[in-house]
Each structure stands twice: as C-alpha cells, then as structure tokens.
Amino acid sequence: MATSCFGLSLAWLPGETFFSLCSRLHFLSGHLRPAATTEQLFSLSERCIKHDVPCGLDAFERNTSGLWGEAISIIEQRTIFPFFSPFQSDSSVAGALVQIRGPSLGPLKYQLGLVCGGFGADHPLRACRSCMARDLDSCGVSYWHLSHQYPGVVVCPEHSEVLCECSQNRRWCGRFTWTMPCAGTLRDSDYGAITSLERERLAQLASVCCELGSLGLAKHFDPVVVAQLYRKWLPTESAAQSLLTHISPLRRFRPYGGLPSTETAATSFISQMVRSPRRHIHPLKHLMMITWLFGEVSSFAVCHDVACAQRKALSALPASPPVPDVSVSPANRKGHPRPKRLKPEFRALLLSRLAEGTAKDEICREFQLTISTVNKLLRAERGVQASWEARRMALDQADHRLRWAELQSRFPSHSLTELRRECQSLYTWLHRHDRDWLYAQASQMPKPARNPNPRVDWxxxxxxxxxxxxxxxxxxxxxxxxxxxxxxxxxxxxxxxxxxxxxxxxxxxxxxxxxxxxxx
Known part of the structure; x- marks a missing residue:
C-alpha cells in the first residue's frame, strides 16, 4: 500500500488501539476484502487479524516505513499485551515479543496462562456508547479505546457505563475482519439492574486493569515477593469469608463467573496465590488479591518495590565469618579428659550404655549429665557414635514398624492412602527411613476402590x-x-x-x- 494510500494526515486518536488504526486504514483504502489490507500491512493472510494481541508488527513497521511508530512502541502503547507482562518473567516477555513481532503468535495465549486461567482467552471487542458519541463529534469517527479492551473491564472507566460487546471478530461471526464500533454490531449487556455496590466494584476493577496495563513492558513483579506480600497482608481471621465478600458483587458479570462462591473454594484460591507459583497465573487473579488487600495497583507496587529493596539489601550484607572448629580429634588430643566427672570407670560405663543404643535423655537422667556432655562424648568417640546411631535406627525402625502393624490391625480394610490419613507422622517417618519395607507392606494391602469416570450425560x-x-x-x-x-x-x-x-x-x-x- 503506498504512503499516499495510508494518508499522512491519519494520526493516532487518543487512547486508540492498534486494531482500530488498522481498521481505519482498511476502510480508507477502499479494499473490499480484509485479506487485501492485511497483505499490504503485514504481508500475511487475513487469518493473522487479531484484535487483542496482534502479530506481524515488524512487517507492519517495515511496510509502513515506521509512519505510526516502531513495533515495540506500538505493542507497549496500543495493545493489551502490557496488561499481561508485569507478572511474567523477563525471558517470557522477551519470547512473547518475538512472537508478536513475528508472523504468528503460536501458543502464546497458552504460555501466558490465558487458556487455563479461568477467565477465558477470548477477549471480545467492547465499546462505550457515550464514548462513541463523543468521538463522533470530536474526531468524526467512533473507534476502539484501549481502556475498554483490557480483560476484566466491564464498565467504561470514564463514564461508568456498562460496555457493549461487538458481534464481529468472534469465533462464530466475522472472525477475521477489520471492523469499527457501530450500532449494528454492538450488543447491549443483559445484566439487568446493577446495584451501587456492583457498580463500585466494577469501576474499581476497570481502574486497576487500566493501571496495570499502563505500567509498560519494563515493570516486572517478582513472583516470590508477590506471594510473600499476599501472605503478609492476609487478614488474620476469616480470610476466606472476607475474600468472598469482596468478590461476590462481581460473579454475575463476564468474565468473573468462575470466581470462588464457597468458603472452601475461596480457601483454595488463597492457598494458590500465597504459595510460590509453579505456573503462570492470570493477571485477573492477582487483581482480585490486590484490590482485596491493597486497594489499587500503585499501593501494591510500592510495597513490592520496598520488599525487593529489602531482599537486595540483605543479600548484599557480608556473610558472617565461619566459626572455627575448635574440637580436637581423638588422634590429636593431648592428655586425658578432665577427671572431675568422667573418671575412667564412669566413662567406660557411659560408653558401654551408649554403644547399646540407650536414648540420650535416659543417659542424662541415669548419670545426672547434661545433653551437651553426652554429645561431646559421642563426638570424641566416633566408633561409639556410629554404634549408637546404628542401634538407635534399628530400635526406631522396629518401633515404627510395630506401630504401623498395630495401625493395620485396627483398620484392616483401609488402603495405604486411608492409613496415611490416620497417622501422617508415622507414614512420613517410614517413607523417609524405611521406604522399601513400607512399599512391601503396601503391596499386600487392599487397593482403593477406583470408580471409573462417569460417562458424560450428553x-x-x-x-x-x-x-x-x-x-x-x-x-x-x-x-x-x-x-x-x-x-x-x-x-x-x-x-x-x-x-x-x-x-x-x-x-x-x-x-x-x-x-x-x-x-x-
């Protein structure tokens, strides 16, 4: 497409999305087919048309001679990708940028945690009718606002009106098209009357979604620090009930229908968020925690930066000098132990009892010694220490095996999993120190009843x-x-x-x- 066809006077509109600009270019070009515009802008087929997270940005910059900015600036300022990047690692963001700038997104949405995040990976185009009327008066055209497109935004951040959803660029209608907001393709919400509490909570979510998206690509939250902050600021009592109270006004609105509705589900949600993450977590889950515990993203970001600075300062402190080992091995020991308490006959008897595997606390009671004296004697006599440890292990092993046998006799029909629930500490010790014996016992126990997955009632x-x-x-x-x-x-x-x-x-x-x- 020639530069004259782009129109040098065609500039970015306030808060406009990249998809909106491309749609305007499509209508101004006079092309009848979306594929023709897509080919000239991106050198790709119409299947690359994405209204939320685009692709082919390097080709767009090259084909337009950078008329509307560099690829990285467009991604940061005109797409919703910065909404997802703060909770991703540097390497994940770098990889995502390569895919967005390249010809295909590939599995990017899955890698960002959107497919399994609980809020859906489909982000329909949304518009506010008041914004559309104002844009038509001031700019001569209604266009797609970035602040309306962030996942989780239900009401317009400016007018607090419920946003309309576009029926185009959906799986089931006009999937690969360039479109602008108009009355014919916009569908009003079916939420009915909205209470003041619901409107307040929706406005809060719209504000923090925009705030998160405005942080840019350079801001990253350390997932370990984030989990620590959540743990630190959790209510000391009735945390699950408090979270339910916070999110209950949101559940009837898309995409919040999957939020916890019971105390058990809320407890599980909190548990997932306060532990070190093992996978990507959808940003809306973080925003649920942030609005509940901190109120707004800026307050959370300040706490996060302070915690990171404290961790960095602690790691920069010089390590404490190692305490020198002043113990003397038996071969290098000079003289004899002080005879005030451990006379030769007394010491020989003590070592004999230790070699038999007598417990330390029993030795202390019998000989009126401190635990420190017993430990020092064992360290000085390595042979006796080895005998004591082997004997203690044998005694402990026999004791735990006996206790396990008694547990089996009490619950003869229990499976291994059920017995484990009866005495977790006993199972843990055997699993750590006598695993082969435990597995041999388990092989002789009844297997838990396996109910086959019920067939789906189609x-x-x-x-x-x-x-x-x-x-x-x-x-x-x-x-x-x-x-x-x-x-x-x-x-x-x-x-x-x-x-x-x-x-x-x-x-x-x-x-x-x-x-x-x-x-x-």
Whole structure:
C-alpha cells in the first residue's frame, strides 16, 4: 500500500488501539476484502487479524516505513499485551515479543496462562456508547479505546457505563475482519439492574486493569515477593469469608463467573496465590488479591518495590565469618579428659550404655549429665557414635514398624492412602527411613476402590443447553415464534453456545431448535 494510500494526515486518536488504526486504514483504502489490507500491512493472510494481541508488527513497521511508530512502541502503547507482562518473567516477555513481532503468535495465549486461567482467552471487542458519541463529534469517527479492551473491564472507566460487546471478530461471526464500533454490531449487556455496590466494584476493577496495563513492558513483579506480600497482608481471621465478600458483587458479570462462591473454594484460591507459583497465573487473579488487600495497583507496587529493596539489601550484607572448629580429634588430643566427672570407670560405663543404643535423655537422667556432655562424648568417640546411631535406627525402625502393624490391625480394610490419613507422622517417618519395607507392606494391602469416570450425560447436556437457549430467546424477544434469526444473532445471545457446538456429533436437539429459529 503506498504512503499516499495510508494518508499522512491519519494520526493516532487518543487512547486508540492498534486494531482500530488498522481498521481505519482498511476502510480508507477502499479494499473490499480484509485479506487485501492485511497483505499490504503485514504481508500475511487475513487469518493473522487479531484484535487483542496482534502479530506481524515488524512487517507492519517495515511496510509502513515506521509512519505510526516502531513495533515495540506500538505493542507497549496500543495493545493489551502490557496488561499481561508485569507478572511474567523477563525471558517470557522477551519470547512473547518475538512472537508478536513475528508472523504468528503460536501458543502464546497458552504460555501466558490465558487458556487455563479461568477467565477465558477470548477477549471480545467492547465499546462505550457515550464514548462513541463523543468521538463522533470530536474526531468524526467512533473507534476502539484501549481502556475498554483490557480483560476484566466491564464498565467504561470514564463514564461508568456498562460496555457493549461487538458481534464481529468472534469465533462464530466475522472472525477475521477489520471492523469499527457501530450500532449494528454492538450488543447491549443483559445484566439487568446493577446495584451501587456492583457498580463500585466494577469501576474499581476497570481502574486497576487500566493501571496495570499502563505500567509498560519494563515493570516486572517478582513472583516470590508477590506471594510473600499476599501472605503478609492476609487478614488474620476469616480470610476466606472476607475474600468472598469482596468478590461476590462481581460473579454475575463476564468474565468473573468462575470466581470462588464457597468458603472452601475461596480457601483454595488463597492457598494458590500465597504459595510460590509453579505456573503462570492470570493477571485477573492477582487483581482480585490486590484490590482485596491493597486497594489499587500503585499501593501494591510500592510495597513490592520496598520488599525487593529489602531482599537486595540483605543479600548484599557480608556473610558472617565461619566459626572455627575448635574440637580436637581423638588422634590429636593431648592428655586425658578432665577427671572431675568422667573418671575412667564412669566413662567406660557411659560408653558401654551408649554403644547399646540407650536414648540420650535416659543417659542424662541415669548419670545426672547434661545433653551437651553426652554429645561431646559421642563426638570424641566416633566408633561409639556410629554404634549408637546404628542401634538407635534399628530400635526406631522396629518401633515404627510395630506401630504401623498395630495401625493395620485396627483398620484392616483401609488402603495405604486411608492409613496415611490416620497417622501422617508415622507414614512420613517410614517413607523417609524405611521406604522399601513400607512399599512391601503396601503391596499386600487392599487397593482403593477406583470408580471409573462417569460417562458424560450428553443427552442431559443437550436438554439443558436447549432449554437455556429457549429461555434466552423468550427473554429477549418475548416469544420464540415467528422469528427469522441469523446464526450470529443466536450466538450473541448465548456466547458459550458456539463453543459447545464445536462438538459436531453432539447436541442434536439444540441444533434442531436453532434450525427452527432460522426458518421462522
């Protein structure tokens, strides 16, 4: 596409997304097919059109001669990727940038933790009608605002209005298209009346989502420090109930439907967040913790930076000098031990008792000695110490085996897992010190009953989905009679319907009901 076709006067609009700029370029170019614009902008097919996290930014910079900035600045200022980067490692962010600048995203969303994060990896385009009217008056065109596109933003940060969702660029409608916000493709929310508490909590989430996205690519939160801060600021009592109170106003809004709804689930959620992470965690989970414990991202960031500085200062302190070992080996010892307490006859008797494996506390009581004296004597007599340790291990082993046998006799029908629950400390000792014997015993024990995974009741699922769709149709149109709906209209009423129907061999009743809606 020539520079004249781009239009030198076409500049970034305030808060505009990269997808919005490309869509404007598409309409100004006069191309009838999205693929033609995509080829000239990115040297790629239309399948690379992504409205949330784009790809092909290096090619865009090259094909446009950097007219709208360098690739890295576009990623940082005009896409939602900075929303995900603060909780990623430097290497993860560097790898993601390579994919975004390259011709294909590959498994990036999975690597960022979006696919399994509990909030979905699909980020529909959203717009505020008040912003659209203002943009039309001031700029002559309505466009996509970055502040509306961050995951978790339900209301406009400026007008506090519930955002509309676009039916284009979805799996089920106009998947690879360039589009601008307009009344014909925007769908109003179906949330009904929103309480003041819900609106307040949604506005708070919109604010912190924008705040997180504005931190840029250079800001990174140490996951170990983050978990430590969560542990430090947890309420001392009723933490799970406190979290439930905080998130309950959000659960009926997308994408917050999967948040904990019971104290057990809230406890599990907190446990996941306060331990050192073993995988990527969706930023919205962190924002749940941050808004609950800190209120806003800036307060959390200050606490994080202070904690990191303290860790760095502690690690910079010089290590304490090692304490010299002043003990004298038997071969180099001069003279004899002081005879005030340990006379030769007394010492010989003491060593004899220790060699038999007598417990230290019993030795102390019998000979009126301190534990320190007994330990010093063992260190001085390495042969006796080895005999004592071997004998103690044999005695402890026999004792623990006997206790395990008694436990088995008390619960003869228990499996290994059930016996472990009865006495965790006993199992732990045997697992650490006598594992072969424990496994030999376990092989003779009854196996836990394995209930095969129940077969999915597809008929019940089909009935439930068909009833849910029918109820939504009646709620929206008053009746399901005399309608002639498009597939995109039906999918927009029930967004998860398209995903369910990807199983082409399932849901026959729902499919039949949809055909009736098409024909009427």
């Amino acid at each position: 008929e019940s699922r089909d009935d439930g989905l068909q009833r849910e769709l029918e109820a939504e149709i009646i709620r929206r149109f008053g009746s399901d009679q005399n309608l002639c709906l498009k597939q995109s209209q039906i999918f927009s009423l029930l967004p998860r319907l398209a995903q369910r129907l990807e199983r082409r061999d399932r849901y026959p009743r729902t499919r039949a009901y949809m055909k009736l809606l098409f024909k009427r």
